[in-house]
Amino acid sequence: MAAIDLAGVKKTYPGNVTAIHPLDLNIADGELLVLVGPSGCGKSTLLRMIAGLETVTEGEVMIGGGPVNKREPAERDIAMVFQNYALYPHMSVRGNLEYGLKNRGTPRAEIDARVEEAARILEIGPFLERKPRQLSGGQRQRVAMGRAIVRHPKAFLFDEPLSNLDAKLRGQMRVEIKRLQRSLNTTSVYVTHDQLEAMTLADRVVVMNAGRIEQIGKPTEVYERPASLFVAGFVGSPPMNLFGTDELKTEAGGSLPESIGANTGTIGIRPDAVTLSANGNPAIAVTGTIELIEPVGGESHVYLRLPKTDRVMILVVRGHEGVSLAADLTVHLPVGALHQFDAGTGRRID
Amino acid sequence: MVENRPWLTFFSHAILILGVLAVAFPVYLAFIASTHPQNAFISGLVPLLPGDRMIENYGTMLDAGISTSGAPPLGVMMWNSLVMALSIAIGKIIISILSAFAIVYFRFPFRLLAFWAIFITLMLPVEVRILPTFKVVADLGLLNSYAGLSIPLIASATATFLFRQFFITVPDELTEAARVDGAGPMKFFRDILLPLSRTNIAALFVILFIYGWNQYLWPLLITTDESYYTIVMGIKRMVQVADSQPNWNFVMATVTLAMLPPVLVVILMQRLFVKGLVETEK
Ligand SMILES: Nc1ncnc2c1ncn2[C@@H]1O[C@H](COP(=O)(O)OP(=O)(O)O)[C@@H](O)[C@H]1O
Ligand SMILES: [Mg+2]
Numbered sequence: 001m002a003a004i005d006l007a008g009v010k011k012t013y014p015g016n017v018t019a020i021h022p023l024d025l026n027i028a029d030g031e032l033l034v035l036v037g038p039s040g041c042g043k044s045t046l047l048r049m050i051a052g053l054e055t056v057t058e059g060e061v062m063i064g065g066g067p068v069n070k071r072e073p074a075e076r077d078i079a080m081v082f083q084n085y086a087l088y089p090h091m092s093v094r095g096n097l098e099y100g101l102k103n104r105g106t107p108r109a110e111i112d113a114r115v116e117e118a119a120r121i122l123e124i125g126p127f128l129e130r131k132p133r134q135l136s137g138g139q140r141q142r143v144a145m146g147r148a149i150v151r152h153p154k155a156f157l158f159d160e161p162l163s164n165l166d167a168k169l170r171g172q173m174r175v176e177i178k179r180l181q182r183s184l185n186t187t188s189v190y191v192t193h194d195q196l197e198a199m200t201l202a203d204r205v206v207v208m209n210a211g212r213i214e215q216i217g218k219p220t221e222v223y224e225r226p227a228s229l230f231v232a233g234f235v236g237s238p239p240m241n242l243f244g245t246d247e248l249k250t251e252a253g254g255s256l257p258e259s260i261g262a263n264t265g266t267i268g269i270r271p272d273a274v275t276l277s278a279n280g281n282p283a284i285a286v287t288g289t290i291e292l293i294e295p296v297g298g299e300s301h302v303y304l305r306l307p308k309t310d311r312v313m314i315l316v317v318r319g320h321e322g323v324s325l326a327a328d329l330t331v332h333l334p335v336g337a338l339h340q341f342d343a344g345t346g347r348r349i350d
Numbered sequence: 351m352v353e354n355r356p357w358l359t360f361f362s363h364a365i366l367i368l369g370v371l372a373v374a375f376p377v378y379l380a381f382i383a384s385t386h387p388q389n390a391f392i393s394g395l396v397p398l399l400p401g402d403r404m405i406e407n408y409g410t411m412l413d414a415g416i417s418t419s420g421a422p423p424l425g426v427m428m429w430n431s432l433v434m435a436l437s438i439a440i441g442k443i444i445i446s447i448l449s450a451f452a453i454v455y456f457r458f459p460f461r462l463l464a465f466w467a468i469f470i471t472l473m474l475p476v477e478v479r480i481l482p483t484f485k486v487v488a489d490l491g492l493l494n495s496y497a498g499l500s501i502p503l504i505a506s507a508t509a510t511f512l513f514r515q516f517f518i519t520v521p522d523e524l525t526e527a528a529r530v531d532g533a534g535p536m537k538f539f540r541d542i543l544l545p546l547s548r549t550n551i552a553a554l555f556v557i558l559f560i561y562g563w564n565q566y567l568w569p570l571l572i573t574t575d576e577s578y579y580t581i582v583m584g585i586k587r588m589v590q591v592a593d594s595q596p597n598w599n600f601v602m603a604t605v606t607l608a609m610l611p612p613v614l615v616v617i618l619m620q621r622l623f624v625k626g627l628v629e630t631e632k
């Protein structure tokens with residue numbers, strides 16, 4: 001158990017590709033931190049630098065307070081779970097679990113006890129003597145987790161561990177990983193491109209884009225107060241509605257509330273914050289034509305085509321509350337629910 | 351196939367049977383010839399049914415050989431061939447798996463150059479480089495020795511290339527998992543890479559054993575001492591007799607015996623060998 005600290009860490013790959021621009025990040029002892037961002041933004045690179053599988057171009061990686069830049073992955077006392085499980089195909093499940101311990105010269109009795117413990121926690125006892133190829137995807141995933149927990153490492157590093165599973169299993173495993181991490185209380189860094197996974201798992205989320213950190217915060221913070229235009233667009237499903245200030249002005253009939261500042265270039269509103277009636281609160285009213293209704297269980301996503309700017313606004317309504325296809329609809333954007341972003345930098349304005 | 355067309359079945363089987371016959375008939379003839387007395391061949395016709403001299407013929411060959419035709423006892427030649435074939439097969443596998451390991455897993459200066467140098471030797475089989483190789487072997491004093499018989503044939507790239515192709519299909523994540531699990535390079539090689547290469551090694555062993563066993567030109571060149579003759583060149587010498595008919599019954603007995611070790615290797619390795627040719631264990 002240990003904290004992980006990155007100070008001014010940068011990664012440049014051969015060919016002068018800068019995958020990670022210098023960044024600082026402090027991960028508390030026992031925390032589950034999720035790195036999330038689109039494919040190619042450098043999440044894996046960052047994780048692999050913590051693991052020691054990739055060299056650090058500049059800056060310092062510290063695990064448990066001490067610098068580890070020059071240490072081999074095995075000496076960093078971390079365990080990693082890979083996307084394709086990376087189980088040793090010729091070894092039994094037991095062999096896979098034991099291998100790292102054997103290499104460390106752990107006594108036989110200790111090895112057996114730890115394998116026993118991991119098998120019990122992950123319910124893989126019945127498969128211990130099987131080869132990985134005789135297991136289903138979900139079972140392999142458990143074995144990969146088992147290989148990490150038998151080590152009792154300082155930290156778990158996960159690189160998109162669930163992306164090879166089907167949606168249902170992914171949901172189950174997500175819950176299990178969270179439960180496991182809670183009960184073991186081991187510092188964990190979890191990489192995913194799936195914002196839903198990030199939001200549900202994380203103690204804190206790090207949203208990354210193009211090798212830079214866009215925002216660090218609790219999932220609710222990131223959702224409720226996105227720090228930049230990028231985060232606003234990336235987090236949340238359906239995505240936040242983002243309009244240029246001028247566009248919204250046109251749709252709203254030529255004027256916007258005073259709370260919209262002069263520097264505001266983009267205004268955003270979550271689909272679930274758009275309401276059908278103003279309820280007496282200050283709001284911007286816009287009218288459009290219903291283009292598409294997506295029923296998703298208890299609620300529906302309504303796609304509204306705004307005539308003057310030809311943009312689409314998405315809103316969430318309970319059930320099917322008085323909306324019908326091709327009808328005109330006036331909706332209200334409560335002023336208190338608007339997010340404003342700077343015209344130049346794209347950063348949030350409060 | 352799900353189709354059921356009687357004629358197609360008939361033809362395909364007929365062709366397969368013809369093919370088998372074409373391969374099996376000469377083998378059968380050789381065996382039959384080895385069971386007849388010497389005078390059975392004077393008419394110029396090869397008998398088609400077994401004779402009664404099998405035990406005597408094989409006995410003579412295994413016991414003494416036919417010294418008149420300048421061949422040592424069969425046992426010596428079989429032993430020499432075995433040593434040569436095994437040295438070539440095992441030596442090649444060891445050298446090539448290690449060099450492929452180096453080329454795929456280590457960054458060292460001129461790595462690409464090393465790979466291409468090895469690759470280019472693919473175009474230089476023994477026959478092409480036989481004279482310079484002979485000179486080198488002679489200068490090293492390796493004529494008439496097991497080292498001279500096998501070492502020049504060990505150095506070649508085919509197997510290195512095959513192992514390299516296999517190693518680059520091993521997922522990087524597996525290598526990284528081993529690193530995280532505390533396996534250094536040699537441990538990784540021994541614990542992960544070697545077991546994964548098992549079927550490839552078996553397939554290569556069969557191919558290389560037969561390759562070594564069937565060598566003719568090279569042993570012929572570098573051995574002048576009878577005690578280093580191999581079985582394949584021995585057969586040739588037995589046929590080349592001066593003023594009389596070759597002893598076909600003895601020659602064929604030798605041929606039949608010479609076929610046995612490769613057949614045995616194929617049979618023993620069959621399960622692994624076939625696996626190595628048709629599937630890659632993921
Ligand atoms: N070994 C490498 N050599 C050169 N560029 C690389 C290498 N690995 C990754 N990159 C580049 O670094 C960037 C970040 O990659 P990665 O960390 O794998 O992204 P992510 O995991 O977020 O999808 C990408 O632009 C990728 O092309
Ligand atoms: Mg990645």
